[in-house]
Amino acid sequence: MPDSSTAPCLVWFRQDLRIHDNPALQAAIERGGPIVPVFICDEKGEGQWSFGGATKWWLYHALKDLADQLADYDLRLIIRRGQTGAELKQLLQDTRADAVYWNRRYEPDVIKRDTQIKETLTADGFEVESFNASLLFEPWKIKNQSGKPFQVFTPYWKHCLKQDIVPPVSVDHRQARPLSEQPASLELDELELLPTIKWDSGFYDFWTPTSTAARQRLGKLAASGASGYVSDRDRPDMDGTSRLSPYLHFGQIGPREVFAAFDKHDSTGVKGGKKFLSEVGWREFSHHLMFHFPHTPTDALRPEFNHFPWEMDEQLLRAWQKGETGYPIVDAGMRQLWATGWMHNRVRMIVASILVKHLLIPWQEGARWFWDTLVDADLANNTQGWQWSAGCGADAAPYFRVFNPILQGQKFDPNGDYVREWVPELRLVETKVIHEPWEAGFDQLNRVVIGRDYPAPIVDHKRGRNRALQAYEKLKALRSK
The missing domain is CATH 1.25.40.80 (Serine Threonine Protein Phosphatase 5, Tetratricopeptide repeat)
Known part of the structure; x- marks a missing residue:
């Protein structure tokens, strides 16, 4: 094995797609040998939380940006696809590197994978170091x-x-040494991260x-x-x-x-x-x-909520996903999500509340939809947000706190501008009724017909709230037995 002062070092990029404040990259530079930046597309290695559609879009552009940053210092980003451990071993062989550095991730399945990789490579005599960048x-x-x-x-x-x-790590990019003979690499487009149907145009x-x-x-x-x-x-x-x-x-x-x-x-x-x-x-x-609490991406932190009397309904779930609930602030949020891969945080709380409380659909269904449609789909944040809304996590909003989507719209979108931007059917509706158009007169609606041009609420707010509270009482009764 080459002397560590001159041998190449692999820098395995994951969710640290930057060359500044990157401790793994700086540590590799300080070794003195050539740097081999690498990204491995290993969706199976992500466990059950492989990349969602929207995050693939962002990942594509972030990798392109990273490759451009590295190229400024004559470093080439090597792209591979396959089982991570096998690909790293192959790259170590191809480059005659003797070390792999990376920045840590904290998802439960990823921790298991990374631990196994570190143990295997260390046993084979390679130097493996991980750092905190995130x-x-x-x-x-x-x-x-x-x-x-x-x-x-x-x-x-x-x-x-x-x-x-x-403080942020200072990276001395000018001291980075490229590898003279580059290993084989896929082209970024070969990862097929971008959608074939252009739903991402917005x-x-x-x-x-x-x-x-x-x-x-x-x-x-x-x-x-x-x-x-x-x-x-x-x-x-x-x-x-x-x-x-x-x-x-x-x-x-x-x-x-x-x-x-x-x-x-x-x-x-x-x-x-x-x-x-x-x-x-x-x-x-x-x-x-x-x-x-590594079980929380799929199960409630508060175990009693694993017995909550949910009422799964595919038709209601689909209406929520498509932004056709009949509640303008909710539908605006869901359509913004589909069009841009992002939703305003206040609206995330409102749409989550109506799903898990008014509709009694399990919070995991909402979390899965967000996972696939958000460009910022982060397992920790997504899990905590949904468990907060469902009242089953740490520091969570009480389950009996049920957001009123009408009042929420009136308070946080007082002029209806947000609704008008994302729900064009309601652009001509008068401001004072835009958050409850089903209560408006024909003149206030400016010829919009509820039930034809825009749906009526899929559940009455008072009925939905009462049903949520009744379900919570059932849960308390189960706990007392």
Whole structure:
């Protein structure tokens, strides 16, 4: 085996698709030997959570962006497809490398796979090192006073803020040495990540999936101290959120960079900055929960909810998925999701509430739909969000808290602009009735006929709320037996 000071090192990219603040890449550069950047498409290795359709779209463009970044330093991204362990072994042989470095992931199935790969390669005499690039804190390092994982966000985040936050890693790209003889690589298009039916056409107007775009958006947000974040973040009719979630998921920007940007502008303590950074804290908390409770992507954290009296109905589920529930704020959100691969966070809570409470459809069905349609589909965040809405997770909203989709629309989309953008059937409806058009007179509807041009509500709000509460009472009765 070649001397480690001159032997090549594989840098296995996954959800860290950036060349800045990348500890695995910097550690490989510091070894002194040539660098072999590699991405392996191994959907079976993702377990039951292989890439969804929308995330494949983002992954394609993020990989293209990463390849361009690496090319600036004469490094070629090697793309392979197959079983990860076998492909890494083959690349080690092809390049005569003696080490593999990567940045850690925290999904349960991926942890099992990575552990096996590390054990196998180490036993074969290779150096294997993993690093933290995607979280502020390793989940196993944050514990409550009893030495157990936190299950409530506020004390968790207060504890985290008392810890030192490691600054972003400085990567000395100029010292990176390319490999003189490149191994075989697939072309990016051979991964077939983009859809053959162009349902993704609206994505291109809504997103620029590059690391540069992420840093530019973060820079503007931090420079302003996220001044409008507190007042506007719940308004889907405004551009009041960061829209950094897909960039964070794919690692085109890291949370340490987020904190560093706000530190640079002395805006970590201002009202907007503090609130925005707490949302980054929710992302950390979600990964903390998934690591310590690995069953949660499929089963409720609170085990009693595994016996909840759901009433699965495929027809109602399909209406919800297509944005045809008859509740304008819900339908606007679901159509925004399909068109752009993203949905405003306030609306995510509203559409989740109506699915699991008004319709009594299991939260797992909603989580699966989001997984396939969100460009920012992150297993930890998606799981925590749905369990929060269903009242069955950590720090969750009580199940008896049922959002009123009419009042939610009136409060957070007061002029109906969001509804009009995504539900064109209702563009001419008067503002004062746009969130409950079935109650409007013919003149207020401007010739829109409910039941013909736009559906009537698939469930009456009061009836749906009462049914949800009755189901919760049944669950409590089961628990008392």
